[in-house]
Amino acid sequence: xxxIEKLENATRLTYEDGIALYDLDILTLGKYADKNxxxxxxxxxxxxxxxxxxxxNICKDVCQFCAYSASRKNPQQYTMTHDEIMNTVENxxxxxxxxxxxxxAHNPKAGLQWYLEIFSKIKAKYPHLHVKALTAAEIHFLxxxxxxxxxxxxxxxxxxGVDSMPGGGAEIFDETVRKKICGGKVTSDQWIDIHxxxxxxxxxxxxxxLFGHIxxxxxxxxxxxxxxxxxDETNGFNAFIPLVYQKENNYLKVEDFPTAVEILKTFAxxxxxxxxxxxxxxxxxTSSIKLALIAQEFGANDLDGTIEKxxxxxxxxxxxxxxxxxxxxxxxxxNSGFEPIERDSxxxxxx
Ligand code: V47
Numbered sequence: 001x002x003x004i005e006k007l008e009n010a011t012r013l014t015y016e017d018g019i020a021l022y023d024l025d026i027l028t029l030g031k032y033a034d035k036n037x038x039x040x041x042x043x044x045x046x047x048x049x050x051x052x053x054x055x056x057n058i059c060k061d062v063c064q065f066c067a068y069s070a071s072r073k074n075p076q077q078y079t080m081t082h083d084e085i086m087n088t089v090e091n092x093x094x095x096x097x098x099x100x101x102x103x104x105a106h107n108p109k110a111g112l113q114w115y116l117e118i119f120s121k122i123k124a125k126y127p128h129l130h131v132k133a134l135t136a137a138e139i140h141f142l143x144x145x146x147x148x149x150x151x152x153x154x155x156x157x158x159x160x161g162v163d164s165m166p167g168g169g170a171e172i173f174d175e176t177v178r179k180k181i182c183g184g185k186v187t188s189d190q191w192i193d194i195h196x197x198x199x200x201x202x203x204x205x206x207x208x209x210l211f212g213h214i215x216x217x218x219x220x221x222x223x224x225x226x227x228x229x230x231x232d233e234t235n236g237f238n239a240f241i242p243l244v245y246q247k248e249n250n251y252l253k254v255e256d257f258p259t260a261v262e263i264l265k266t267f268a269x270x271x272x273x274x275x276x277x278x279x280x281x282x283x284x285x286t287s288s289i290k291l292a293l294i295a296q297e298f299g300a301n302d303l304d305g306t307i308e309k310x311x312x313x314x315x316x317x318x319x320x321x322x323x324x325x326x327x328x329x330x331x332x333x334x335n336s337g338f339e340p341i342e343r344d345s346x347x348x349x350x351x
Contacts, residue, residue, distance in 0.1 A: 007032045013273050018221035021269045026261050033268035033299035040278065041301045045338040047329055048345060050099040050305040051092035054312060055080040055118060059105030060141070063171075063182040065213060067249035067316035069105045079110055082121055089122055092308055093129070096326075099305070099345045102133035103168055103312070106141035106185075115142065116160040123161030130163045130345040136194035137169030140186035150194050158201065164345055165198050167206030167241050173226050174219040181213065181252060192230055199236025204346060207237050207277070211266060212245035212258040220266060224273045231276045238347055239279035239302060242266055244286040248317030260291055264298045271299025279347060285313045285320035293336040302343075303333065 003020055006013060013021070021029060056079040059069035070077040080088075089100060102118060104110075115138075119131050134142075139153045172178055173188035186194070195205050209223045224240075231237050244263055247254060258266070271280050282300035284292035285307065292303050307323035314321035333340035342350040 004028075007272070010036070010275070012275060015218075015221055015225050018224065018269060018273050019218050021272065022217045022265060026265055026268075029265055029268040029272075030298045033271040034297055036271055037280070037296075037299050037301050043337070043339045044301065044341045045296055045333050046279065046302040046341050046343040046347065046349075047333070048099055048305040048343050049095070049097050049326055050101055050345075051089070051095075051097045051308045052101045052103070052310050052323075053080075053085060053088055054103055054105075054310075055085055056104045056107045056110055057311070058107040058109065060108050061106050061137075061182070061185045062251075063185065064252040065171075065181055065210065065245060065250050065316070066312075067246070068312040079107060082114075082117060085118055086121060086125070089126065089129070093126060095306075095308070097129070097306075097308070098350070099130040099132055101166060101307075102131065103135055103166055104138060106138060108145055112142055112146050112156075116156055119157070119162050120160040131161055132164045132166050132345055133157070133162045135166055135168035136191045137186045139194050140190055150190070151197050154194070154197055154201065158203070164203060164238075165195070165205035167208040167237075167239070170208045170223070170227075171210045172215045172219050173223045174215065177215050177219055181210075188226070192226060195236065196230060196234060199230075199234035204236050204238050206239045206241055206281070208241045208243050209270075210243045210245055212263070213252055213254050221269070221273065224270060228274055228276060231274075235276070237277045239281045240270055240274050240277045241281040241283050241304075242270055243283060243313075246286060246313050246316035246318050248315075250316055260294075263287060263291060264295060267295045267300055268298040284324075285310055285318050288319075289324070289332065293332060296333075296336060296338050303329070305329075 057070045058077050143150050143153050171182055207227050211220055279302045280300045281302040282292035282295035283304050306326050310320040330340045
């Protein structure tokens with residue numbers, strides 16, 4: 001069967017097919033990705049009203065792509081107190097947030113209790129707020145620091161009120177590239193195994209892929225296939241989120257950045273390869289809102305949310321530090337020909 005025949009029949013695509021997809025022209029790829037998206041979601045585009053909180057930027061690891069953690073390039077260290085975090089949540093609740101997305105650096109001084117009490121305090125005061133917190137990278141850091149297993153940490157997260165896991169820390173699974181960009185932190189196999197344990201507890205999570213740096217197209221396809229294999233096993237991933245690499249204030253030397261065409265092709269290919277992950281999120285923070293709106297025609301059915309404040313990607317050059325107003329978000333989706341639907345964190349439709 002030719003590649004086009006496979007696309008016509010929605011046959012599952014192999015690793016080799018994935019690489020060959022990049023040689024198709026963008027409009028052909030867009031046609032099949034859009035067909036798939038429209039069959040599942042029509043013109044609906046999901047967003048949620050959320051708040052990102054990044055409670056500390058002190059990190060024991062040094063990822064070459066990261067501009068957020070305190071270092072020579074960013075000497076402004078901070079660790080929020082629980083009171084500061086609770087005030088932030090209180091203010092955001094007045095804006096109608098449904099989710100807090102809490103991701104931190106790997107701070108050896110903060111203590112396991114400091115991490116866990118963030119969740120238990122929020123949950124005690126706002127039981128209906130969805131707490132999405134701790135990436136697999138943070139779970140691995142905490143397990144090493146406190147001599148506990150990944151499962152021990154996961155059980156503590158659940159006990160303290162974490163509802164779902166964000167998809168961060170996946171970066172690129174290929175071991176050679178991973179060693180160069182973030183050697184020393186959670187390995188690819190550990191990242192996958194942590195999500196497997198989480199899913200086996202009946203919980204859901206997301207998966208990211210950081211692209212547009214030193215990885216190859218083949219590395220991206222390999223990353224997607226490894227996620228697809230876990231999803232076949234557990235069905236615990238809600239969304240796949242390709243993150244476009246931001247280049248400012250970090251240590252990674254990158255010469256060639258992906259063009260808009262390469263980014264849109266990557267969205268379309270994600271939609272086609274990941275036939276078992278329903279939602280494809282165009283995270284406007286890293287793709288820019290303009291490209292995220294276009295990505296709706298290349299397979300994306302979710303634009304993440306209002307965010308309110310964002311520190312990780314904005315430190316590396318993204319213009320996302322103050323999030324986006326909900327009305328602006330809705331208007332942008334409508335004006336691009338799609339139907340904005342507010343969702344909760346587990347993709348139930350709200351409005
Ligand atoms: O894991 C760090 C990435 C991630 C840079 O699960 C960078 O719903 C681009 O995972 N350029 C954290 N990216 C953000 C994240 C996320 C975001 C939105 C939604 C969800 C979700 C998850 O940010 C890190 C890393 O891959 N990152 N530095 C950079 N220079």
